[in-house]
Amino acid sequence: xxxxxxxxxAVAFICPTDIELDEPVLLSDDLTVKAIDxxxxxxxxxxxxxxxxxxxxxxxxxxxxxxxxxxxSAGAPAVGPFVFDxxxxxxxxxxxxxxxxxxxVEETYNIVTDSNDKLKIKIGSGSGQTFQLDNDASTTAAEVxxxxxxxxTDFTASDASGYVKLTADDIGEDIEIEAIAxxxxxxxxxxxxxxNGDASHDPSAVAGMIxxxxxxxxxxxxxxxxxxxVNGTSxxxKIKIGSGSxxxxxxxxxxxxxxxxVAADINTKTTxxxxxxxxxxxxxxxxxxxxEDIEIExxxxxxxxxxxxxVGVTTASVVVETLEY
Amino acid sequence: xxxKLQDVIxxxxxxxxxxxxxxxxxxxxxxxxxxxxxxxxxxxxxxCVHEADAxxxxxxxxxxxxxxxxxCGADATTVGPFVFDxxxxxxxYASASHDPSAIAGVLxTGGDEDDVVETLEY
Numbered sequence: 452x453x454x455x456x457x458x459x460x461a462v463a464f465i466c467p468t469d470i471e472l473d474e475p476v477l478l479s480d481d482l483t484v485k486a487i488d489x490x491x492x493x494x495x496x497x498x499x500x501x502x503x504x505x506x507x508x509x510x511x512x513x514x515x516x517x518x519x520x521x522x523x524s525a526g527a528p529a530v531g532p533f534v535f536d537x538x539x540x541x542x543x544x545x546x547x548x549x550x551x552x553x554x555x556v557e558e559t560y561n562i563v564t565d566s567n568d569k570l571k572i573k574i575g576s577g578s579g580q581t582f583q584l585d586n587d588a589s590t591t592a593a594e595v596x597x598x599x600x601x602x603x604t605d606f607t608a609s610d611a612s613g614y615v616k617l618t619a620d621d622i623g624e625d626i627e628i629e630a631i632a633x634x635x636x637x638x639x640x641x642x643x644x645x646x647n648g649d650a651s652h653d654p655s656a657v658a659g660m661i662x663x664x665x666x667x668x669x670x671x672x673x674x675x676x677x678x679x680x681v682n683g684t685s686x687x688x689k690i691k692i693g694s695g696s697x698x699x700x701x702x703x704x705x706x707x708x709x710x711x712x713v714a715a716d717i718n719t720k721t722t723x724x725x726x727x728x729x730x731x732x733x734x735x736x737x738x739x740x741x742x743e744d745i746e747i748e749x750x751x752x753x754x755x756x757x758x759x760x761x762v763g764v765t766t767a768s769v770v771v772e773t774l775e776y
Numbered sequence: 777x778x779x780k781l782q783d784v785i786x787x788x789x790x791x792x793x794x795x796x797x798x799x800x801x802x803x804x805x806x807x808x809x810x811x812x813x814x815x816x817x818x819x820x821x822x823x824c825v826h827e828a829d830a831x832x833x834x835x836x837x838x839x840x841x842x843x844x845x846x847x848c849g850a851d852a853t854t855v856g857p858f859v860f861d862x863x864x865x866x867x868x869y870a871s872a873s874h875d876p877s878a879i880a881g882v883l884x885t886g887g888d889e890d891d892v893v894e895t896l897e898y
Contacts, residue, residue: 453841453842453843453844453845454785454787454841454842454843455785455840455841455842456783456784456785456840456841457783458783459840473845474864475860475864475880475897486864487860487861487862487863487864488862489862490859490860490861490862490867491859491860491861491867491869491873491874491875491878492860492878493875493877493878495860495878495880497840498841498897512840512841514840514897514898532877544877546875546877546878547875548875549873620872621871621872621873622871622872622873622874622875623875650875650877654875654876654877655876657877
């Protein structure tokens with residue numbers, strides 16, 4: 452017997468065509484779900500409530516109380532669980548993990564007593580644990596791990612295909628490689644520092660799931676083609692997308708250039724944006740990714756008047772779609 | 777004032793005779809609950825019907841769905857909170873290994889790998 456609440460929030464998602472009824476599904480992209488393929492994922496949205504054979508869309512009976520399309524995000528969160536920040540904006544929640552640190556140097560190791568034979572490792576809020584390796588010019592990763600494991604607590608050292616690997620015993624515990632005299636860090640390929648295992652926030656603070664990132668920023672010229680672009684007079688174009696570098700190009704000159712030809716020219720010579728032609732033979736520029744502003748930058752002999760563009764910033768939207776508990 | 781949703785999933789379970797209406801309870805054995813015995817436990821719901829000294833009670837749960845078709849992903853899986861493994865099978869939530877935000881529900885019955893178990897799911 453399967454017993455269900457009747458008043459669940461059901462949402463249509465894009466899905467693989469072979470998804471099955473009642474299958475629990477994970478959020479995989481904007482308004483897109485997939486069958487479970489990862490253990491203990493916190494991307495679970497609900498179970499498939501309706502799906503026609505071969506269809507690429509399904510209805511999911513979700514675990515949420517509310518669907519919204521008016522939350523303001525901060526910090527460019529991806530789809531997935533979110534928490535609210537101090538100002539009520541949706542920010543990404545990152546789950547805790549079991550921290551691991553793997554040395555970057557492959558065995559064997561030349562360990563010399565009182566020269567490079569020490570390690571000091573701290574797990575979570577515990578005390579630093581000091582280890583001394585044996586004097587051996589051809590120490591293997593397995594031998595290093597075995598020596599550490601003689602006294603190690605709260606973590607496991609192992610031989611990872613010829614490299615020394617440290618794994619915290621519990622989820623959420625940081626691994627800290629601490630400085631110590633005569634350390635073996637260079638030999639093993641370790642670096643002093645902390646590898647985080649903790650969650651970004653307390654999991655009980657998760658308020659729901661971001662199911663769609665904002666629509667990327669767009670900018671449309673006010674003048675329709677065809678265009679006349681003059682070499683050295685009206686061919687310069689300088690644009691910056693998000694935090695990327697300024698991209699300064701010279702458009703191909705010509706008389707009676709179609710909007711499609713100019714858009715293709717822009718696409719060929721730039722990255723992180725896509726130029727298209729919209730109604731009225733106008734050029735539309737769209738950032739390839741959400742959260743990225745479009746900035747038309749000042750440059751001499753530009754094509755802005757020809758294309759109907761204005762120097763300035765088009766700010767990307769930060770409004771996301773959410774499912775909330 | 778108490779204000780409650782009317783369409784919660786209520787289930788009948790075995791319980792200690794001392795349980796009291798309104799007690800939050802946790803899973804203790806197959807289809808059996810016990811009063812909370814420690815901090816931070818994942819409760820299955822609260823007792824809504826219990827006759828004096830009876831060893832069965834009805835609890836109103838916090839879940840959206842009750843199922844009896846999930847497949848167990850590991851031997852000796854016990855009742856309590858669970859997560860899905862990479863194959864979509866249910867395994868017991870382990871605080872040392874899983875982030876709490878991955879908890880998908882509560883196992884009402886335990887079992888060994890590939891056994892069919894009963895679940896309550898968010």
